[in-house]
Amino acid sequence: xxxxxxxxxxxxxxxxxxxxxxxxxxxxxxxxxxxxxxxxxxxxxxxxxxxxxxxxxxxxxxxxxxxxxxxxxxxxxxxxxxxxxxxxxxxxxxxxxxxxxxxxxxxxxxxxxxxxxxxxxxxxxxxxxxxxxxxxxxxxxxxxxxxxxxxxxxxxxxxxxxxxxxxxxxxxxxxxxxxxxxxxxxxxxxxxxxxxxxxxxxxxxxxxxxxxxxxxxxxxxxxxxxxx
Amino acid sequence: xxxxxxxxxxxxxxxxxxxxxxxxxxxxxxxxxxxxxxxxxxxxxxxxxxxxxxxxxxxxxxxxxxxxxxxxxxxxxxxxxxxxxxxxxxxxxxxxxxxxxxxxxxxxxxxxx
Numbered sequence: 001x002x003x004x005x006x007x008x009x010x011x012x013x014x015x016x017x018x019x020x021x022x023x024x025x026x027x028x029x030x031x032x033x034x035x036x037x038x039x040x041x042x043x044x045x046x047x048x049x050x051x052x053x054x055x056x057x058x059x060x061x062x063x064x065x066x067x068x069x070x071x072x073x074x075x076x077x078x079x080x081x082x083x084x085x086x087x088x089x090x091x092x093x094x095x096x097x098x099x100x101x102x103x104x105x106x107x108x109x110x111x112x113x114x115x116x117x118x119x120x121x122x123x124x125x126x127x128x129x130x131x132x133x134x135x136x137x138x139x140x141x142x143x144x145x146x147x148x149x150x151x152x153x154x155x156x157x158x159x160x161x162x163x164x165x166x167x168x169x170x171x172x173x174x175x176x177x178x179x180x181x182x183x184x185x186x187x188x189x190x191x192x193x194x195x196x197x198x199x200x201x202x203x204x205x206x207x208x209x210x211x212x213x214x215x216x217x218x219x220x221x222x223x224x225x226x227x228x
Numbered sequence: 229x230x231x232x233x234x235x236x237x238x239x240x241x242x243x244x245x246x247x248x249x250x251x252x253x254x255x256x257x258x259x260x261x262x263x264x265x266x267x268x269x270x271x272x273x274x275x276x277x278x279x280x281x282x283x284x285x286x287x288x289x290x291x292x293x294x295x296x297x298x299x300x301x302x303x304x305x306x307x308x309x310x311x312x313x314x315x316x317x318x319x320x321x322x323x324x325x326x327x328x329x330x331x332x333x334x335x336x337x338x339x340x341x
Contacts, residue, residue, distance in 0.1 A: 037330070051340035057330045063323055071327045075334055172323055227313050 002102055004031035006082035009098070010072030011036050012065050013089040017043040019203060020089050024052055027087065027095045035076055037068040055079070066176030070169040077164060084164050088155040090204040094123075094197040101158045101194050108192045111163040112184060114149055115156030115196035122195035130200075133211040140214075144221050145181035149193060153177050156196050163189055174213055175220035235274050242270035 009032045034054040040062040101113045117124040138152035166187040171179040246267040253259045280292025289295040
């Protein structure tokens with residue numbers, strides 16, 4: 001059994017004041033270390049977290065989710081983390097899945113485990129239109145990275161130390177999921193997929209990626225391909 | 229020799245641009261030669277536009293004006309790409325700056341009972 005203190009859960013947050021405390025409390029209850037990367041929130045997120053044992057980092061300027069994740073990864077590396085979990089602040093993930101992902105990573109001898117809401121055994125209430133968009137997204141990601149996942153834009157991922165040594169996210173905004181896949185392929189990192197629950201609330205539907213953001217992501221990947 | 233209005237406008241513009249460029253980057257001999265070529269070339273083609281046709285014919289384009297349009301589009305496209313890549317580099321440095329600052333200022337919050 002892995003020591004839960006060596007598992008760092010990185011939660012980027014941007015104006016998530018109304019839900020952040022509940023999300024963090026659930027993760028802390030499991031005994032994991034929590035790293036909050038506040039991407040220059042304008043709300044009371046910081047105050048909401050007071051009294052909770054966690055690491056709090058704040059970007060002085062809003063940079064985007066990809067940048068916040070990389071900041072959290074850099075920090076966790078310095079703190080000697082063994083496992084790095086990326087976790088959304090809006091409460092759509094279930095922290096009960098983390099233990100299973102760690103076990104699965106060790107069992108598969110992989111360095112990255114991607115959470116998937118579409119594998120058998122995953123509980124999700126994803127809407128039909130979102131489902132279609134995500135399905136299209138996974139083929140687009142496949143086209144750019146050569147990796148076909150069952151769930152292309154799931155925020156719950158687990159990285160080993162070896163993986164984060166090779167992956168550095170430079171896509172600050174929405175294209176970072178694709179960039180992670182491209183880097184996984186380029187560095188021949190062994191990955192696996194694990195069924196995880198996604199619970200969409202009215203709140204989380206309002207936040208996060210919208211279907212129309214697909215165009216923006218495409219444009220960012222296009223630029224990424226040209227300039228790298 | 230007939231002088232058209234467009235020739236006057238172009239002459240004024242080219243002269244002003246040349247003066248502006250000279251004031252901005254008068255640093256080296258190279259710059260002065262470059263600005264000089266731009267100025268002399270610009271004025272020359274303004275008053276002898278037929279010569280551009282000869283160049284256009286030489287590369288297989290029917291009219292000098294068309295050749296100018298094609299090369300301008302290519303040049304602008306190149307410029308946009310350059311600007312984008314510069315922008316991305318700046319963003320990268322900026323990200324690094326903000327990130328390092330946040331790592332320095334990271335706080336370890338403690339449990340309160």
